[in-house]
Amino acid sequence: AQSVAQPEDQVNVAEGNPLTVKCTYSVSGNPYLFWYVQYPNRGLQFLLKYITGDNLVKGSYGFEAEFNKSQTSFHLKKPSALVSDSALYFCAVFAGTASKLTFGTGTRLQVTL
Amino acid sequence: DTGVSQNPRHKITKRGQNVTFRCDPISEHNRLYWYRQTLGQGPEFLTYFQNEAQLEKSRLLSDRFSAERPKGSFSTLEIQRTEQGDSAMYLCASSLGRTTYEQYFGPGTRLTVT
Numbered sequence: 001a002q003s004v005a006q007p008e009d010q011v012n013v014a015e016g017n018p019l020t021v022k023c024t025y026s027v028s029g030n031p032y033l034f035w036y037v038q039y040p041n042r043g044l045q046f047l048l049k050y051i052t053g054d055n056l057v058k059g060s061y062g063f064e065a066e067f068n069k070s071q072t073s074f075h076l077k078k079p080s081a082l083v084s085d086s087a088l089y090f091c092a093v094f095a096g097t098a099s100k101l102t103f104g105t106g107t108r109l110q111v112t113l
Numbered sequence: 114d115t116g117v118s119q120n121p122r123h124k125i126t127k128r129g130q131n132v133t134f135r136c137d138p139i140s141e142h143n144r145l146y147w148y149r150q151t152l153g154q155g156p157e158f159l160t161y162f163q164n165e166a167q168l169e170k171s172r173l174l175s176d177r178f179s180a181e182r183p184k185g186s187f188s189t190l191e192i193q194r195t196e197q198g199d200s201a202m203y204l205c206a207s208s209l210g211r212t213t214y215e216q217y218f219g220p221g222t223r224l225t226v227t
Contacts, residue, residue: 004155032214034214034215036218041220042220043117043204043218043219043220043221044156044204044206044218045218046215046216046217046218049214049215051214090155090156092155094214099144099146099161099163099168099169100146100158100161100169100171101146101148101156101158101216102158103155103156103157104155105153105154105155106153106154106155
């Protein structure tokens with residue numbers, strides 16, 4: 001069975017500072033990994049994905065994520081946080097022939113001035 | 114707007130009533146998914162369609178839940194004899210198929226069972 005862990009319920013960072021939101025996963029076979037962002041009263045927005053290839057993937061709004069197979073991690077990063085980045089972030093995995101996404105419990109990112 | 118749309122956005126119903134939600138996916142997407150999200154949790158998979166065929170159902174989908182996608186376009190999710198535990202956000206997502214894996218989500222339907 002596939003699973004995703006987001007160990008931090010909330011991450012606080014000052015605007016302009018780098019941010020990291022952590023994600024680890026467990027799957028059988030090759031993982032397909034995703035990050036989504038959810039703003040209040042809105043659906044999930046796709047940020048980026050890792051399928052294969054370069055371990056550093058770039059996505060929307062200046063976000064990037066690093067795939068680390070040995071640590072089974074896929075941490076979300078941004079070099080300089082904005083107040084408008086404040087939202088709920090979900091890591092998800094789609095493994096092998098399965099058709100569904102398995103999500104973590106989410107990490108709330110709070111960026112302050 | 115060419116994204117995934119869901120109707121209604123909010124539904125309040127009394128326990129025991131039936132409710133039906135609609136999802137219109139992105140037009141060229143042949144895969145459609147339903148998820149349920151409760152407060153403080155990530156979305157949980159309910160069911161999946163490829164075109165009009167329902168290919169996978171979660172154990173979360175009790176016999177009170179039924180989903181259809183009759184012409185391979187829009188989909189409906191019906192909950193019969195609603196219970197308070199059914200209160201949640203119901204999310205629909207669509208994707209293009211096996212060559213692209215990301216799913217695009219609608220805004221959701223928030224169900225409150227009183």
